[in-house]
Amino acid sequence: xxxMEHDHLLFQGADWDFGxxxxxxxxxxxxxxGEMGLDVYPNQIEVITAEQMxxxxxxxxxxxxxxxxxxxxxxxxxxxxxxxGFMGLAYEIVINSNPxxxxxxxxNSATMQTLVIAHAAFGHNHFFKNNYLFREWxxxxxxxxxLEFAKGYITRCEERYGHAAVERVLDAAHALMSHGVHRxxxxxxxxLRSEERREKERHLHLEQTFNDLWRTVPTKGAxxxxxxxxxRRRALLELPQENLLYFLEKSAPRLQPWQRxxxxxVRQIAQYFYPQRQTKxxxxxxxxxxxxxxxxxxxxxxxxxxxxxxEFLQSHTNVTRQPEYDDPHYGGINPYALGFGMMQDxxxxxxxxxxxxREWFPExxxxxxxxxxxxxxxxxxxxxxFISQYLSPHLMRQWRMFHLVDDPDQPELRIEAIxxxxxxxxxxxxxxxxxxxxxxDPDIQVIDVDLAGDRRxxxxxxxxxxxxxxxxxxxxxxxxxxxxxxxxxxxxxxEPATGAIFQEHVAHPHExxx
Amino acid sequence: MYIIDRRLNPGGKSLxxxxxxxxxxxxxxxRAVRQTAGDRDITDLERGGEVTIPADGVREPSFxxxxxxxxxxxxxxxxxxxxxxxxIDRPPGGGGGSSTGGDNGEGEDDFRFALTRDxxxxxxxxxxxxxxxxxxxxxxxxxxxxxxAGYTVTGSPVNLxxxxxxxxxxxxxxxxxxxxxxxxxxxxxxIECLEKQEGPSDQLTALRQELEQLxxxxxxxxYIDPLDLRxxxxxxxxxxxxxxxxxxxxxxxxxMTEHMKDLAKRFxxxxxxxxxxxxxxxxxxxxxxxxxxxxxxxxxxFNSPETGGTVVSSALREMQRIVEERYSxxxxxxxxxxxxxxxxxxxxGSTSAALLRDVILxxxxxxxxxxxxxxxxxxQTGFINHKTxxxxxxxTLQEQGANLAMRKVNHRREIYPVFRELFRRRxxxxxxxxx
Numbered sequence: 031x032x033x034m035e036h037d038h039l040l041f042q043g044a045d046w047d048f049g050x051x052x053x054x055x056x057x058x059x060x061x062x063x064g065e066m067g068l069d070v071y072p073n074q075i076e077v078i079t080a081e082q083m084x085x086x087x088x089x090x091x092x093x094x095x096x097x098x099x100x101x102x103x104x105x106x107x108x109x110x111x112x113x114x115g116f117m118g119l120a121y122e123i124v125i126n127s128n129p130x131x132x133x134x135x136x137x138n139s140a141t142m143q144t145l146v147i148a149h150a151a152f153g154h155n156h157f158f159k160n161n162y163l164f165r166e167w168x169x170x171x172x173x174x175x176x177l178e179f180a181k182g183y184i185t186r187c188e189e190r191y192g193h194a195a196v197e198r199v200l201d202a203a204h205a206l207m208s209h210g211v212h213r214x215x216x217x218x219x220x221x222l223r224s225e226e227r228r229e230k231e232r233h234l235h236l237e238q239t240f241n242d243l244w245r246t247v248p249t250k251g252a253x254x255x256x257x258x259x260x261x262r263r264r265a266l267l268e269l270p271q272e273n274l275l276y277f278l279e280k281s282a283p284r285l286q287p288w289q290r291x292x293x294x295x296v297r298q299i300a301q302y303f304y305p306q307r308q309t310k311x312x313x314x315x316x317x318x319x320x321x322x323x324x325x326x327x328x329x330x331x332x333x334x335x336x337x338x339x340x341e342f343l344q345s346h347t348n349v350t351r352q353p354e355y356d357d358p359h360y361g362g363i364n365p366y367a368l369g370f371g372m373m374q375d376x377x378x379x380x381x382x383x384x385x386x387x388r389e390w391f392p393e394x395x396x397x398x399x400x401x402x403x404x405x406x407x408x409x410x411x412x413x414x415x416f417i418s419q420y421l422s423p424h425l426m427r428q429w430r431m432f433h434l435v436d437d438p439d440q441p442e443l444r445i446e447a448i449x450x451x452x453x454x455x456x457x458x459x460x461x462x463x464x465x466x467x468x469x470x471d472p473d474i475q476v477i478d479v480d481l482a483g484d485r486r487x488x489x490x491x492x493x494x495x496x497x498x499x500x501x502x503x504x505x506x507x508x509x510x511x512x513x514x515x516x517x518x519x520x521x522x523x524x525e526p527a528t529g530a531i532f533q534e535h536v537a538h539p540h541e542x543x544x
Numbered sequence: 545m546y547i548i549d550r551r552l553n554p555g556g557k558s559l560x561x562x563x564x565x566x567x568x569x570x571x572x573x574x575r576a577v578r579q580t581a582g583d584r585d586i587t588d589l590e591r592g593g594e595v596t597i598p599a600d601g602v603r604e605p606s607f608x609x610x611x612x613x614x615x616x617x618x619x620x621x622x623x624x625x626x627x628x629x630x631x632i633d634r635p636p637g638g639g640g641g642s643s644t645g646g647d648n649g650e651g652e653d654d655f656r657f658a659l660t661r662d663x664x665x666x667x668x669x670x671x672x673x674x675x676x677x678x679x680x681x682x683x684x685x686x687x688x689x690x691x692x693a694g695y696t697v698t699g700s701p702v703n704l705x706x707x708x709x710x711x712x713x714x715x716x717x718x719x720x721x722x723x724x725x726x727x728x729x730x731x732x733x734x735i736e737c738l739e740k741q742e743g744p745s746d747q748l749t750a751l752r753q754e755l756e757q758l759x760x761x762x763x764x765x766x767y768i769d770p771l772d773l774r775x776x777x778x779x780x781x782x783x784x785x786x787x788x789x790x791x792x793x794x795x796x797x798x799x800m801t802e803h804m805k806d807l808a809k810r811f812x813x814x815x816x817x818x819x820x821x822x823x824x825x826x827x828x829x830x831x832x833x834x835x836x837x838x839x840x841x842x843x844x845x846f847n848s849p850e851t852g853g854t855v856v857s858s859a860l861r862e863m864q865r866i867v868e869e870r871y872s873x874x875x876x877x878x879x880x881x882x883x884x885x886x887x888x889x890x891x892x893g894s895t896s897a898a899l900l901r902d903v904i905l906x907x908x909x910x911x912x913x914x915x916x917x918x919x920x921x922x923x924q925t926g927f928i929n930h931k932t933x934x935x936x937x938x939x940t941l942q943e944q945g946a947n948l949a950m951r952k953v954n955h956r957r958e959i960y961p962v963f964r965e966l967f968r969r970r971x972x973x974x975x976x977x978x979x
Contacts, residue, residue: 048549052545075546084558101565102565197568206607363621433619444629448626452628457619498613
């Protein structure tokens with residue numbers, strides 16, 4: 031290696047310091063923003079220790095969070111497996127906020143820090159800023175302030191109403207977290223910054239008004255009370271409602287204002303994380319593709335040495351490894367591998383399309399500018415639509431995918447489709463359905479409230495694919511719903527097509543709880 | 545871009561979460577700790593470590609689909625020989641659907657995690673105590689202690705409450721409108737200014753007069769006045785005697801097998817951990833005996849070997865001597881725990897009984913006797929209740945109403961339960977006894 035080439039190297043060996051991190055960031059920025067056209071939030075890189083990483087794990091990666099025993103449980107779990115060496119820690123955690131915060135571990139080598147910055151501070155960052163789901167559902171500017179408010183609010187509640195009371199509300203709210211999101215856009219965009227002010231306004235408003243629906247004082251003359259029509263009542267309560275937390279927050283008759291606010295906090299946080307669940311493959315695919323491009327360019331321009339590049343490749347291939355189904359290490363489809371594979375495949379289709387690609391992807395085949403296509407994809411799709419649109423026959427063949435059906439009525443398992451002309455579309459359709467949260471989460475809705483009678487709340491689970499709820503868990507969660515609601519709750523598992531009821535769960539509130 | 549070094553931030557951010565978690569699962573963790581403690585080497589107890597609790601109590605339920613029923617389909621990579629329409633026999637044991645059951649990583653498995661040493665011992669020793677710690681007989685002869693009790697206007701300089709005094713001074717200065725130094729300075733400057741300008745003299749005089757007055761006022765109301773001073777006040781309180789001494793008497797004679805010695809040592813080790821962690825002011829006296837008894841330090845007590853015949857009364861005499869010398873029963877709570885295999889030389893039985901009844905038991909709050917047996921004894925205990933000579937002696941004493949607890953252990957598993965029995969908190973009894 032000549033002296034000249036040496037001069038370009040960002041670093042040699044594994045050591046790094048803060049000046050180097052800055053230089054690495056700048057070099058990556060030149061490639062990422064300059065060459066690849068990434069559009070990112072300003073970066074904030076925080077160096078942390080292993081213990082702090084475990085801390086961050088415990089509170090779902092957020093830098094500050096309210097206190098709850100389940101986070102302690104998670105910490106204990108992670109810590110035990112980390113100490114025994116069953117689990118390595120992630121190299122980074124990145125937070126969808128503005129500025130975008132990435133945590134990097136102190137024990138990473140210089141190469142790993144480069145990889146991590148390229149992956150998190152540019153790949154994920156670009157995705158957070160541009161993907162439509164994140165733009166629609168999350169408020170990157172406000173999240174940190176909101177978490178600060180949430181933490182303080184819950185601490186104040188604990189001081190005022192006692193740990194046990196707050197814990198019960200949080201337990202119930204956490205149990206309903208998966209059913210505490212709006213799945214369709216609402217009139218207003220989320221604005222977490224004003225949440226703190228709005229909490230106070232709501233409080234005032236509640237003190238000044240009261241909901242006529244819950245009038246219990248008998249009026250003069252029995253006939254004077256006009257019956258609300260069913261339609262009107264449902265409209266007032268915004269029924270049917272699939273956001274259970276929202277419904278309980280707004281309509282549960284017996285909750286205290288602070289209890290409603292806690293439900294709201296958990297709901298806001300669930301909503302904030304909702305896009306992440308729907309874009310696992312794309313998000314990781316985007317970040318992995320970015321770091322791969324950036325690291326390759328750094329190597330090509332002589333900014334990292336061959337040794338560093340090999341070190342990078344080793345961990346890159348570890349991350350994107352996809353064991354086959356009969357491999358003892360097989361644990362489902364690796365989102366890093368699938369995402370990266372698909373991104374690379376799109377690049378290939380843009381640059382070197384085959385006849386098959388031209389037939390399957392006429393709009394992008396041979397377009398040449400792969401980055402423009404990818405940026406468009408990253409902005410406008412989620413996992414489900416992304417896979418159903420862009421999983422190519424080439425990749426299905428490469429992975430040798432097949433579709434296995436397990437029908438309990440049949441004595442044997444059946445191969446429904448394989449990677450051939452007849453199977454491509456069916457394979458793609460059923461794989462994309464796996465990533466549809468509407469398919470994987472049970473569809474539970476508040477259907478009605480028996481206002482005239484015993485105020486029983488009626489929930490329906492629209493059974494999909496004849497799979498009922500996990501009975502034990504359903505009963506526990508329903509108990510919590512009943513406690514929040516304050517009256518009996520019934521959950522019916524209904525076949526949507528015929529209206530047949532498979533099963534009915536009932537829970538009555540514990541009077542002592544709230 | 546910003547780089548922030550968070551490494552120096554205080555750690556233990558999730559400590560509060562951990563405490564909440566431990567509180568939540570306390571009953572289960574305690575059970576687990578006791579179970580682990582039984583299997584564990586006792587010297588290991590001080591180390592904390594892993595416990596396993598059933599996942600049920602710390603479950604976080606959610607509405608999720610059960611793994612059963614319905615058609616499951618899987619997209620799998622790595623097809624080798626299948627073509628469309630092939631059928632495969634179900635894998636034995638549950639069928640293909642079962643693997644998707646615990647999809648969020650929350651199986652029904654037990655929950656395993658590590659406790660720190662302090663957490664472990666706290667849970668381990670929770671609800672144990674030395675019985676009857678405040679001596680009723682000497683409850684009237686109390687020791688005197690001091691306690692903070694507000695402020696006073698007199699006192700010695702060491703007790704000066706500086707903050708409180710300065711606050712008083714400040715409020716007095718404000719109330720009395722003592723001129724501030726800046727005010728004086730400003731006035732002075734103004735005068736100098738006027739002097740230089742040689743302006744109208746009546747204004748100058750007025751200012752001078754004002755300055756004079758302010759200076760006088762400053763002198764009259766000092767910055768700090770004896771009135772302001774406050775002293776921390778202490779008042780004497782009487783505390784019941786809470787100093788205690790534990791006598792550990794161990795038989796190390798030739799008849800004690802290694803197994804028995806091991807049991808006895810484990811018992812004392814447990815006792816030692818319990819006392820040193822739970823009580824600040826408990827002294828421990830180690831006495832070991834063969835045909836003669838000697839007071840030893842803890843190192844020798846637990847580790848050094850010795851052998852010989854057995855005369856129990858020698859240990860009791862040694863204890864009597866030490867009590868007389870150092871631990872007057874008037875001001876000490878005295879406890880004793882004796883471990884032996886139950887053998888005693890035949891002519892010593894009555895001596896020991898008399899000594900115990902007349903001398904030792906009257907000064908003791910609590911006397912625990914632990915008999916260690918060999919591992920094989922356990923099998924026979926069912927039908928022939930073989931009683932050792934010492935056991936018989938003590939049993940007679942107990943029947944006569946002596947305050948004496950007796951237990952027998954054969955296996956190290958039994959040590960912890962027996963220990964708990966001997967030292968568990970006797971709230972109900974204590975409550976009944978207090979008049």
